[in-house]
Structures are given as C-alpha cells and as structure tokens.
Amino acid sequence: MKKPYFILALLFCSVCCFAQQYTIPVPKPHQLKWHEAEMGAVFHYDLHVFDGIRYGQGNNRINPIEDYNIFNPTELNTDQWVQAAKAAGCKFAVLTATHETGFGLWQSDVNPYCLKAVKWRDGKGDIVRDFVNSCHKYGLQPGIYIGIRWNSLLGIHNFKAEGEGDFARNRQAWYKRLCEKMVTELCTRYGDLYMIWFDGGADDPHGDGPDVEPIVNKYQPNCLFYHNVDRADFRWGGSENGTVEYPCWSTFPYPYSHSNATEPNKNHGELLKHGDKDGKYWVPAMADTPLRGANGRHEWFWEPDDEDNIYPLDVLIHKYENSVGRNATLILGLTPDPNGLIPTGDALRLKEMGDEINRRFSSPIAQTSGQKKILTLKLDKMQPVNYCIMQENIKNGERIRQYKIEAKVNGKWKTISNGESVGHKRIEKFEPIETNMLRLTVMKSIAPPDIINFSAYNSR
Known part of the structure; x- marks a missing residue:
C-alpha cells in the first residue's frame, strides 16, 4: 500500500534535484547597479603625492612619510574631480579614504593619523565628505576604497603586524579592531554608498583580517562589497590593462573572487579572466586601468613628469570596447595633483573619451x-554598418551560449560575427559592410533567450 507513495516521493525528489541543478544564477539588486553603471572612476590620493618624487610601491609600503604636513592641496576641488569623471561617462566614483601609508582622508576619531593631524584647513578638512557631496551634486554614485593590507606607519605588511610573540599578537588584535572601527566610521557618516572596496581584500576574519563584512551589511546593506575570503560582489578581471578576455561570464564557481585556502583552484587566473558559464554564483568582472598608463607607465597616483603618459584616445576606446563591450565594468584610475585638481590634460582626455563613446554608440x-x-x-536603406550591440535581460541570468550575426548582402545572408557570452552588453565590431538587414541567431542557450537590445551602428 505504501509503495506508490514511495515512488511518487522519489519522483518528486528527482524533479526538485533537476530543477536545482539547472537554476540559473541572477544578480542581486546592487549587482544590477554595477552592470548598469558600465564605467566608473577611482581617485587615488595620499601623502606621497606631495613629496615631488616618483612613487615606489615597495618603498611606500615600508617607509613612513617623514612629515605628514607636506599634505597641502591649496586648490582642492572635488567638484572638478567628479565633473572630469562624469565627462568620460562614469556613473560612479570611488575615493581612496586610506591607502598604504595608513593616512586617512577624513576626520577620524579612531585613527589619529588623518586630516585632523595636519595644518591644512586647520586640521578640519574632510576630503571624504567633500567627495561624497560632489558625487551627489553631479549625479554619480559615491564609493569608498579602504586600504588596510599595508600600513607603513604601523608596520602592517600584508595584513600582518611585524614582530614576534605577545608583542606582535597584541598589535595584530589591536589593528584588527582599529580597522573595524574605521570601517564603521566610513559606513555611518556619509550616507548611502555605492561600494566599499578593500584594497587587496580584507583577508580572513578568522585569521589576520578584521571582521568587516557584518559592519558593511549592517550599515550599508545595499552597497557592493569587494572583498574578503568569503565574499566578492564582483571580481577582478585578471589584469590592470582595462580589458577582459573573451568570453567573459558573470557567473563564478564560488562566491569570493580570490583563492580560498579551503578550495584551491589551479586555474584561478583563467577563472578571473573568463568566469565560469556553469558557475553557481553571480560574480561579474571588473576591468581597471590607470588613465596615465602609456609609454610603459602605470600610475595610480599623480607623479611629476607624467603629462605625456596619458593614454591616447584610440587606446581608451579600445579598452572601453573590450571591457564594457565584453560584459565587464570599466574603472579608470584618476590622479589628483598636489594642488588638489585633476590636471588639465587628463580632464581634456576624459571629455574626449566620453564624447567619442557618445558619437559611436548613442544613436543606433x-x-x-x-x-x-x-x-x-x-x-531603412542600404548603408554601412560596423558595430552591433547585444544585451540580455540579466535579471533572468545569462542564457545565451552561442550566437551569430548575419548581414544580408546581394540577397544572401553572410555571417559577419559570432560569439559565446553576451550578458549585460556585448559590442561586436567588424569591417564595415553595406546592408539593409541584419539577423541575430541564438544557436545555443540554456533557457529561452531574453534579448533587450539588438542594435546596429555606423561609427567610422
């Protein structure tokens, strides 16, 4: 008598397991904002901008700045910073509230090594406040970058307090508490934040790292969190050249972006670059690059004699097309100078970039x-076409696995491009072709395609 019920139960379990196996990952609401933004800026500012010499990361991590009163940006104007980023097309902006010196750009009550300590603005300056206000004024979403992995003043190297025995252990515990208190200040004083970005991550809260994720969850529940050993709301795309490899999927095999000791992966570098189309977690890609990266330079901070090392416009457009156009979000590193301004040449190039992106892609x-x-x-007529853009409705996940684009030429369909991942946005560039009809065919998908944009452009 019980046998039919037993068989039905087994069938029910099988159906449930099948459904779970084929559940398509989808982005959380704050991750949707990440995709929709497409492009943002990160502003690096710290004491060594004022020392007049070229930045050396190795030295900066171990040698404290002798005189913190060199910090004196007499013309500081965060409105000008944010306007420069907006001109390029950025929808969010991030400020390094603290970096590898440990110096804080806000009025901290827990870190005495901050703007309270300097003569500039009589010790009352708060660049984080100015920056967030400027973002709100010009319609950009504000984010904060917190560097806790290195602190040259306190002797913190790769999260770890230098020394041995109780001396080091006590300092380590104190530093973890300090970091948690700083994160609490930054999460509670400046309103809603778009992103909290921990430089190099926030490490393992059960090891040398502070327990910052609960703080961000409590005070900034709608904020992007990047990142610790347990969680990353997006991932580094594997390089700092402003592009990602193709295909670039938004899904990943685990919910953190960097290798976790409990789940090592030998192919982690490739995973960062490409993602995993069968991954269970939504961890989309970031492509970051400094604006001053030409001629072999790669400068996240302002340095003297770098005016000729701003990327040319064509290189920046290439980066845009191979980041945003490959389902990633592009972040440009911008460098306020000792006066407290984005240099004129940098600002002009950013505007050129924004104007060119609009020229190419604003009018399909x-x-x-x-x-x-x-x-x-x-x-509406025979005309040249050299770009197509495709976008999936990623609220329903990434469904497309293989596609092709064809143009009708002399009455016959001719394949002009094909690919794999689409996601939020795929920009296909090809040699100009005269046509009056294009066709997108999804040849493979894991669910019915949901395409919210298939458009054509002539942007020669």
Missing part, C-alpha cells in the same frame, strides 16, 4: 528586442 541606425532565438533588424 536601428534597434529591436525580443524573447526569441532569431531577431531580424531591418534598416
């Missing part, structure tokens, strides 16, 4: 959308 020749495997795009 034609556009369509649909929840089907074949979308046809009819143009």
Whole structure:
C-alpha cells in the first residue's frame, strides 16, 4: 500500500534535484547597479603625492612619510574631480579614504593619523565628505576604497603586524579592531554608498583580517562589497590593462573572487579572466586601468613628469570596447595633483573619451528586442554598418551560449560575427559592410533567450 507513495516521493525528489541543478544564477539588486553603471572612476590620493618624487610601491609600503604636513592641496576641488569623471561617462566614483601609508582622508576619531593631524584647513578638512557631496551634486554614485593590507606607519605588511610573540599578537588584535572601527566610521557618516572596496581584500576574519563584512551589511546593506575570503560582489578581471578576455561570464564557481585556502583552484587566473558559464554564483568582472598608463607607465597616483603618459584616445576606446563591450565594468584610475585638481590634460582626455563613446554608440541606425532565438533588424536603406550591440535581460541570468550575426548582402545572408557570452552588453565590431538587414541567431542557450537590445551602428 505504501509503495506508490514511495515512488511518487522519489519522483518528486528527482524533479526538485533537476530543477536545482539547472537554476540559473541572477544578480542581486546592487549587482544590477554595477552592470548598469558600465564605467566608473577611482581617485587615488595620499601623502606621497606631495613629496615631488616618483612613487615606489615597495618603498611606500615600508617607509613612513617623514612629515605628514607636506599634505597641502591649496586648490582642492572635488567638484572638478567628479565633473572630469562624469565627462568620460562614469556613473560612479570611488575615493581612496586610506591607502598604504595608513593616512586617512577624513576626520577620524579612531585613527589619529588623518586630516585632523595636519595644518591644512586647520586640521578640519574632510576630503571624504567633500567627495561624497560632489558625487551627489553631479549625479554619480559615491564609493569608498579602504586600504588596510599595508600600513607603513604601523608596520602592517600584508595584513600582518611585524614582530614576534605577545608583542606582535597584541598589535595584530589591536589593528584588527582599529580597522573595524574605521570601517564603521566610513559606513555611518556619509550616507548611502555605492561600494566599499578593500584594497587587496580584507583577508580572513578568522585569521589576520578584521571582521568587516557584518559592519558593511549592517550599515550599508545595499552597497557592493569587494572583498574578503568569503565574499566578492564582483571580481577582478585578471589584469590592470582595462580589458577582459573573451568570453567573459558573470557567473563564478564560488562566491569570493580570490583563492580560498579551503578550495584551491589551479586555474584561478583563467577563472578571473573568463568566469565560469556553469558557475553557481553571480560574480561579474571588473576591468581597471590607470588613465596615465602609456609609454610603459602605470600610475595610480599623480607623479611629476607624467603629462605625456596619458593614454591616447584610440587606446581608451579600445579598452572601453573590450571591457564594457565584453560584459565587464570599466574603472579608470584618476590622479589628483598636489594642488588638489585633476590636471588639465587628463580632464581634456576624459571629455574626449566620453564624447567619442557618445558619437559611436548613442544613436543606433536601428534597434529591436525580443524573447526569441532569431531577431531580424531591418534598416531603412542600404548603408554601412560596423558595430552591433547585444544585451540580455540579466535579471533572468545569462542564457545565451552561442550566437551569430548575419548581414544580408546581394540577397544572401553572410555571417559577419559570432560569439559565446553576451550578458549585460556585448559590442561586436567588424569591417564595415553595406546592408539593409541584419539577423541575430541564438544557436545555443540554456533557457529561452531574453534579448533587450539588438542594435546596429555606423561609427567610422
């Protein structure tokens, strides 16, 4: 009598397991904001900007600045910083509230090594406050970057207090508490934040790292968290050249971005670059690069004699097309100078970049959308086309696994591009072709395609 019920139970469990196995990961609401932003800026500012010499990361991590009163940006204007980023097309901006010197750019009550200690503005300056206010004024989402992995003043190297025995252990415990208190200040004083970015991560809260994730969750529940050994709301894309490899999936095999000792992965470098189309977690890619990266330079902070090392416009557009156009979010590193301003040449190049992106992609020749495997795009006449853009409705996950784009030429369909991942945005560039009709065919997908944008451009 019990046998039919037993068989039904087994069938029910099998169906449930099947459904769980094929559940498609989707982004959380704050991760959707990450995709929709597409491009942001990070502003690096610290004591050594004022020392007049080239920055050396190795030295900066171990040698404290002798005189912190060299910090004296007499023309500091965070409005100008944010306007420069907005001109490029950035939708968010991040400020290094503290970096490897340990010096804080706010009025900290727990870290005495901060703007309270300097003569500038009579010790009452708060650049974090100024920066957040400027972001709100010009419509950018504000984020804060917190560097706790290194602190040259306190002798913290790779999260660890130098020394041995009780002396080191006590300092380590004190430093962890200090970091937690600083994070609490930054999370509670400046309103809603778009992102908290821990430089080099925040390590393992059960080891040398502070327990910062609960603080961010409590005070900034809608904020992007990047990152510790347990969680990353996005991942580094494997390089600092402003591009990602293709394909670039938003899904990942685990919810953190860097190797966890309990789950080592020999192919971690490739995972960062490409993601994992079968991954269970939504951990999309970041592509970051300093604006001053030409001619062999790679400068996140302002340094003397770098005016000729701003990336040319064509290089920046290449980076945009191979980051945003490959389902990643691009972050540009910008460098306020000792006066407290984004240099004129940098600001001009950022505006050129924004203008060129708008010229190429703001006005499609034609556009369509649909929840089907074949979308046809009819143009109003025969004309050259050299770009197509595709976007999935990622609220329903990444569904497309293989596609091709064809153009009708002399009455016949000709394949002009094909690929794998689409995600939030895929920009396909190809040699200009004269056509009056384009066709997108999804040849493989894990669920019915949900394409919110298939558009064509002539941007020669």
